[in-house]
Amino acid sequence: MSDWLFDLGNSRFKFAPLLDARAGAVQAWPHGVEAMPAPALAALPQGDTAYVASVAAPTLTAAMLAVLQARFGRVQVVRTTAEHAGVRIAYADPARFGVDRFLALLAAAQRQQPVIVAGVGTALTIDLLDADGRHHGGRIAASPTTMREALHARAVQLPASGGDYREFADDTADALASGCDGAAVALIERSRVQAAGVLGSLPTLLVHGGGAPALLPLLADAQFQPSLVLDGLARWAVHQPPAAR
Structure with missing residues (x-):
């Protein structure tokens, strides 16, 4: 099992494995869950923890979180702190x-x-x-x-x-x-x-x-x-x- 990083932006959805303190090889889609065909959704990684950052619309963010929550034991959403x-x-x-x-x-x-x-x-x-x-x-x-x-x-x-x-x-x-x-x-x-x-x-x-x-x-x-x-x-x-x- 492994930990993964997910970045849901306004234009693209990117993800990569967490390797020590950096991102591994990055994969990207033009946008989030609505742009990913069923085979691509099925091929999303599974693991222990998904670390997620999103600046996308709340509905799109919620849809992607639902997908990740079904594939990871824990999903942590990052927020900006001082x-x-x-x-x-x-x-x-x-x-x-x-x-x-x-x-x-x-x-x-x-x-x-x-x-x-x-x-x-x-x-x-x-x-x-x-x-x-x-x-x-x-x-x-x-x-x-x-x-x-x-x-x-x-x-x-x-x-x-x-x-x-x-x-x-x-x-x-x-x-x-x-x-x-x-x-x-x-x-x-x-x-x-x-x-x-x-x-x-x-x-x-x-x-x-x-x-x-x-x-x-x-x-x-x-x-x-x-x-x-x-x-x-x-x-x-x-x-x-x-x-x-």
Whole structure:
């Protein structure tokens, strides 16, 4: 039997085995239980404990928890707390700080260096963490994908996808890709520059999320950490008090 990690986001459902204090090989579906055919549901792992993080809608979260409760002896759902494993959240009300952002910071804190953590999913989230584990706050904006979808919803002649990044595009699809990707890159870069003013040095940039690969060529020294949330969930799991495990 084994312990597993499950991350139910706004766009994708990911899971991986817990290996020591990190996530093992990651599997992913476009979304949660409603996107998984019966054979895939039947092939979900079984084990002792399922550690679960979810930012999805309550109904979808409940459906996935019901599936996992039938396959694991125990299901533990992580919640954001003011402090965990040396990380101290800046929010006065930690419950209002997304659990995905919280877990990404737990994973990033293992570096013991200043970091900007940028998550590119349905939303673009940016958080600053210093070398001592203190969270200095962050930003939330629409991701490039969400920007494109919002523009298409208001003006159907603007395609919701496609195009390539160009500094000065000469067609609409490229202009949309350039504008939306460029907006995200500009916000990340500004946050990093401002962080250097706060901390006195330029922090390392860690990028994760399904939309991150498209931005990496525009962020010269960014480090892509695709399993950052699951790695943080693994760290949360192993730092529980013995009685809670």
